[in-house]
Amino acid sequence: MSVGETSVEAERDAVIAALAPVIDGIAATFGPVCEVVLHDYRRPEQSVVAIAGSVTGRAVGGAMSEIGMRIVARGEEAADELNYVTRTRTGQTLKSSTMVLRDSTGAVFGALCVNLDVTTLTEAHTVLGALTGIGRPPAELPVTTFGNDxxxxxxxxxxxxxxxxxxxxxxxxxxxxxxxxxxxxxxxxxxxxxxxxxxxxxxxxxxxxxxxxxxxxxxxxxxxxxxxxxxxxxxxxxxxxxxx
Known part of the structure; x- marks a missing residue:
């Protein structure tokens, strides 16, 4: 590894280390429906390096999701994915944002992800819509797989x-x-x-x-x-x- 490569790796490590304590504050702000996950894509099979809250059931050392795999595949063309709504295999409705982490060369090496479990809010919205007569059939949501393996x-x-x-x-x-x-x-x-x-x-x-x-x-x-x-x-x- 060259001196330049060593410097970039140290920079990436520093970003990960700086963000690790931040995720607890974000999760605490939104409460028990929130999960914040810090990913290091340099090791995709165990990309979860820090996690606060429990929505998807993952733990430190867990794997990236399909969304993370897609970001890695896009490489430098990857962009933040904000406020998207998906459904888990267990039926939860999640509102999520994935913000990519780049080093000084512009290369993507990780992501900070926020997942909000809005299942209860979605159900309440459906009930209120039915009661008022202005509700619309819920749209079919894409299913995202989360797992430690x-x-x-x-x-x-x-x-x-x-x-x-x-x-x-x-x-x-x-x-x-x-x-x-x-x-x-x-x-x-x-x-x-x-x-x-x-x-x-x-x-x-x-x-x-x-x-x-x-x-x-x-x-x-x-x-x-x-x-x-x-x-x-x-x-x-x-x-x-x-x-x-």
């Missing part, structure tokens, strides 16, 4: 894709397979160590095939292939009789 977060993302595709890997054509890997990459799945192996195992394909599909998906995103080109080198890397 990064593998479980990746598994949920894969399950979500499977439900939407409604087809097994063997039933997908080449375009659909590449789209699956492109979507997983866009959601930050492959920013996590061992995720390629995990995805390969879930899909029942070889690791080499998974890397090949990922490489081609990224290349296709940068420069879409000629649809008249009959070559399909990906399928030649599959090593399990069409189920790779």
């Amino acid at each position: 990064i593998d479980s977060v990746v598994d949920v993302i894969l399950d979500d894709h499977h439900l939407r595709q409604d087809r097994a890997w063997a039933g997908l054509d080449r375009a659909a397979r590449l789209e699956l890997f492109r979507s997983l990459d866009e959601r930050g799945v492959f920013a996590v160590r061992r995720s390629v192996e995990q995805v390969a195992g879930r899909l029942g394909i070889s690791r080499a095939s998974a890397y090949s599909y990922l490489s081609q998906a990224r290349a296709a995103t940068e420069a879409p292939p000629d649809p008249t080109d009959p070559t399909d080198s990906t399928d030649s890397t599959d090593s399990s009789g069409g189920h790779a």
Whole structure:
């Protein structure tokens, strides 16, 4: 590690150390419905370095959520995501903000996240709307997975894709397979160590095939292939009789 890199790492450490005590004050201001999480994305599998409050059930040493994975995937293009509303797998309605942390070079290395459990407020709003006759049907909220284990977060993302595709890997054509890997990459799945192996195992394909599909998906995103080109080198890397 060069002197410059050492200096940037020290700067990042200093930012994390300075923010760690701040999260307690933020959580105390909003009360028991608030959770504040400090993430260090340099270790995505254990990105939670400090937490105040308990809304998502995570602890120090826990993994980033799907939102964090998406931010890591966007790299320098990542931006703050403020006042978004999601639903947890357990049915809680959360109003959240994720503010990215950058070093002096502009690189994103972490995030400060605030999660407010507004489930009760949302239910009260629905009841009041029904009583006054001006209520609207609640909009379907996106579901966000939070967990201490990064593998479980990746598994949920894969399950979500499977439900939407409604087809097994063997039933997908080449375009659909590449789209699956492109979507997983866009959601930050492959920013996590061992995720390629995990995805390969879930899909029942070889690791080499998974890397090949990922490489081609990224290349296709940068420069879409000629649809008249009959070559399909990906399928030649599959090593399990069409189920790779």
